Amino acid sequence: MMTVTDLDCLRGQRCVLKGVSFSLDAGDCLILRGPNGAGKTTLLRTLAGLSPSPEGRLSAPPEAIVYTGHLDAVKPQLSVRENLAFWQGIYQNAPKDTLTRFDLDELAERPAATLSAGQKRRLGLARLHVSGRMIWLLDEPTTALDADHVARFTAILTDHCSSGGIAIISTHLDLDLPRAQTLNVADFAAPTGNGSTTSDDPFLQGSY
Amino acid sequence: MLALCRRDILLAVRSGGGFGLALAFFLILVMFVPFGVGPDRAVLARIAPGILWIGALLACLLSLDRVFQLDAEDGTLEALATSPIPLTGLVSAKAAAHWITTGLPLTLASAPLGYLLGLPAEGYIWLVTSLAVGTVSLSFIGTFGAAITVGIKRGGLLLSLLVLPLYIPTLILGAQVVTRAVSGQNPVASLALLGGLTLLTLALIPIAAAMALRANLR
Amino acid sequence: MSLWEYANPVKFMALSGRILPFATVLSAALLLTGLIWGFFFTADDFKQGSTVKIIFLHVPAALMAINIWLMMLVASLVWLVRRHHVSALAARAAAPIGITMTLIALFTGAIWGKPMWGTYWAWDPRLTSFMILFVFYLGYLALWQAVEDDDTAADLTSILCMVGSVFALLSRYAVNLWNQGLHQGATLTATKESPIDGSYYYPLLVCIVGFITLFVTLVLLRTRMHIRLRRSRAVLAREASR
Numbered sequence: 001m002m003t004v005t006d007l008d009c010l011r012g013q014r015c016v017l018k019g020v021s022f023s024l025d026a027g028d029c030l031i032l033r034g035p036n037g038a039g040k041t042t043l044l045r046t047l048a049g050l051s052p053s054p055e056g057r058l059s060a061p062p063e064a065i066v067y068t069g070h071l072d073a074v075k076p077q078l079s080v081r082e083n084l085a086f087w088q089g090i091y092q093n094a095p096k097d098t099l100t101r102f103d104l105d106e107l108a109e110r111p112a113a114t115l116s117a118g119q120k121r122r123l124g125l126a127r128l129h130v131s132g133r134m135i136w137l138l139d140e141p142t143t144a145l146d147a148d149h150v151a152r153f154t155a156i157l158t159d160h161c162s163s164g165g166i167a168i169i170s171t172h173l174d175l176d177l178p179r180a181q182t183l184n185v186a187d188f189a190a191p192t193g194n195g196s197t198t199s200d201d202p203f204l205q206g207s208y
Numbered sequence: 209m210l211a212l213c214r215r216d217i218l219l220a221v222r223s224g225g226g227f228g229l230a231l232a233f234f235l236i237l238v239m240f241v242p243f244g245v246g247p248d249r250a251v252l253a254r255i256a257p258g259i260l261w262i263g264a265l266l267a268c269l270l271s272l273d274r275v276f277q278l279d280a281e282d283g284t285l286e287a288l289a290t291s292p293i294p295l296t297g298l299v300s301a302k303a304a305a306h307w308i309t310t311g312l313p314l315t316l317a318s319a320p321l322g323y324l325l326g327l328p329a330e331g332y333i334w335l336v337t338s339l340a341v342g343t344v345s346l347s348f349i350g351t352f353g354a355a356i357t358v359g360i361k362r363g364g365l366l367l368s369l370l371v372l373p374l375y376i377p378t379l380i381l382g383a384q385v386v387t388r389a390v391s392g393q394n395p396v397a398s399l400a401l402l403g404g405l406t407l408l409t410l411a412l413i414p415i416a417a418a419m420a421l422r423a424n425l426r
Numbered sequence: 427m428s429l430w431e432y433a434n435p436v437k438f439m440a441l442s443g444r445i446l447p448f449a450t451v452l453s454a455a456l457l458l459t460g461l462i463w464g465f466f467f468t469a470d471d472f473k474q475g476s477t478v479k480i481i482f483l484h485v486p487a488a489l490m491a492i493n494i495w496l497m498m499l500v501a502s503l504v505w506l507v508r509r510h511h512v513s514a515l516a517a518r519a520a521a522p523i524g525i526t527m528t529l530i531a532l533f534t535g536a537i538w539g540k541p542m543w544g545t546y547w548a549w550d551p552r553l554t555s556f557m558i559l560f561v562f563y564l565g566y567l568a569l570w571q572a573v574e575d576d577d578t579a580a581d582l583t584s585i586l587c588m589v590g591s592v593f594a595l596l597s598r599y600a601v602n603l604w605n606q607g608l609h610q611g612a613t614l615t616a617t618k619e620s621p622i623d624g625s626y627y628y629p630l631l632v633c634i635v636g637f638i639t640l641f642v643t644l645v646l647l648r649t650r651m652h653i654r655l656r657r658s659r660a661v662l663a664r665e666a667s668r
Contacts, residue, residue, distance in 0.1 A: 048290050067290045071283025077222040089211025090291050203657040206436030360572050373561040377596040380604045416589045423581035
């Protein structure tokens with residue numbers, strides 16, 4: 001359902017990942033591992049279509065993908081319900097149980113400005129559910145979440161996968177996802193040009 | 209897209225910077241003109257079309273740097289870029305919201321301010337019409353400038369430097385409509401050109417601004 | 427072997443390095459010939475006296491001011507479509523030359539305008555258009571300065587150059603509607619019979635060609651500088667990431 005073949009990923013002008021390949025079926029969950037700066041965020045942004053990729057193929061259409069980054073995309077001037085209503089308008093999709101799933105019922109009328117970091121995170125993640133899309137790209141989704149809500153979110157993930165969805169998650173936490181596969185991003189690190197004569201950067205080639 | 213436009217208007221109203229700020233700026237600017245050139249009604253009436261147009265144009269600039277900046281800072285822009293809305297649609301919705309929160313109130317306020325400056329009676333309808341048509345293009349051009357400078361910290365000043373030269377044709381044609389009307393010439397041709405210019409910006413700017421956003425999101 | 431190969435920095439550096447000495451000598455020779463011929467070996471105009479001779483600076487500078495923007499537009503489009511780095515850097519290299527030419531045209535025009543029209547400046551469509559062009563150059567240069575990432579800066583300035591060209595053209599015609607001017611029509615036209623006397627025509631042509639070769643020399647020099655800057659930044663980044 002989602003196949004990535006020989007994908008190169010750029011951060012700025014530098015190629016950080018080379019030849020990333022994996023394939024996921026409906027219901028699969030992939031956890032990205034790797035030290036800081038290995039390129040987990042870069043890979044997710046490339047998959048989401050935000051960063052360009054000079055080389056490689058991604059089989060999933062962009063209409064199937066939803067991405068959440070480090071930021072929550074929450075408007076402090078709007079209430080929780082209004083924030084959700086906005087994304088429902090954008091995705092033209094209004095599932096009824098979003099508030100309950102993300103434990104936001106009691107916060108519904110609160111202005112988002114008064115939410116704690118963890119509550120804001122939950123509101124940010126609720127956008128995934130509103131989008132109704134099958135492939136979730138998650139960059140450190142559990143930041144600021146307490147243990148209780150990490151478990152709750154893991155349940156949502158399991159639920160999403162068991163209903164045929166796909167999730168690609170970059171995380172340092174051990175999420176309780178028994179069926180999840182793991183991809184070590186560092187395996188695809190692009191050579192930094194140490195001693196090699198051919199470089200991707202045209203400005204590093206030749207001598208003048 | 210309607211949802212985005214509605215939310216932007218709501219945000220502008222909630223954060224208080226929307227309708228009020230540009231209008232207050234416009235009023236102050238118009239008030240300053242008699243201070244600068246003296247209270248002579250004849251002189252004021254002569255320069256009124258130009259002053260009103262320049263005032264509206266500068267007031268339009270004020271809120272431009274917020275068009276994309278706030279959304280970029282809290283991650284909404286990335287989320288929107290991967291949403292079902294195409295980037296050109298995003299730009300158009302943003303520009304439309306900007307026009308409703310600044311261009312439209314400025315247009316409506318221009319008539320009473322025109323009276324303060326002693327604009328001749330035959331000028332009002334043309335002043336309001338030309339601003340209604342012209343501010344649309346000002347909002348769209350401004351949104352393009354905002355899309356270019358979204359990644360630049362404190363890009364407000366640069367934004368003005370980029371956008372103001374692009375405003376020249378709109379200003380010339382818009383002010384000309386009013387000037388011709390009050391001097392007894394036929395303003396229809398100028399208004400038609402202004403309308404054509406606005407249509408051109410409507411067609412061209414969303415594409416260019418979407419390209420700029422794409423480059424800035426990388 | 428295609429022209430696009432020279433879009434590679436290595437190839438471009440090699441080729442431009444070979445061209446540069448010739449271009450330098452040629453532009454110096456042409457400019458010296460043209461200007462000396464124009465200033466000292468042509469008769470004074472019976473109406474305008476010797477002031478008319480500023481034409482040998484004014485006309486070529488004005489021509490270059492517009493054509494350099496056109497060259498930047500073409501280079502920007504090449505960058506946007508084919509993503510050749512040298513193209514983007516050439517556009518960047520040309521802009522300061524273009525703005526200088528615009529200033530030269532404005533200043534020599536002012537010096538010429540004083541004895542002719544009795545004023546250094548008038549809000550004439552042509553003069554105003556050049557002032558507008560000057561502001562467009564300013565914005566373009568400021569944007570290059572402000573954006574940190576090189577490729578993003580190239581993208582954004584190219585888009586600005588494209589949109590700016592459309593609006594600069596619109597401004598040009600809007601300004602014509604706004605005020606009828608003092609400035610005479612174009613001195614040199616390809617189709618009509620030239621209104622200018624032969625004794626002025628030839629030195630003027632030499633000056634124009636001289637300005638073009640001067641521009642080629644400068645733009646090659648500056649593009650090479652920008653390529654070297656990019657290279658040193660890339661090398662520093664590579665060393666830092668080791």
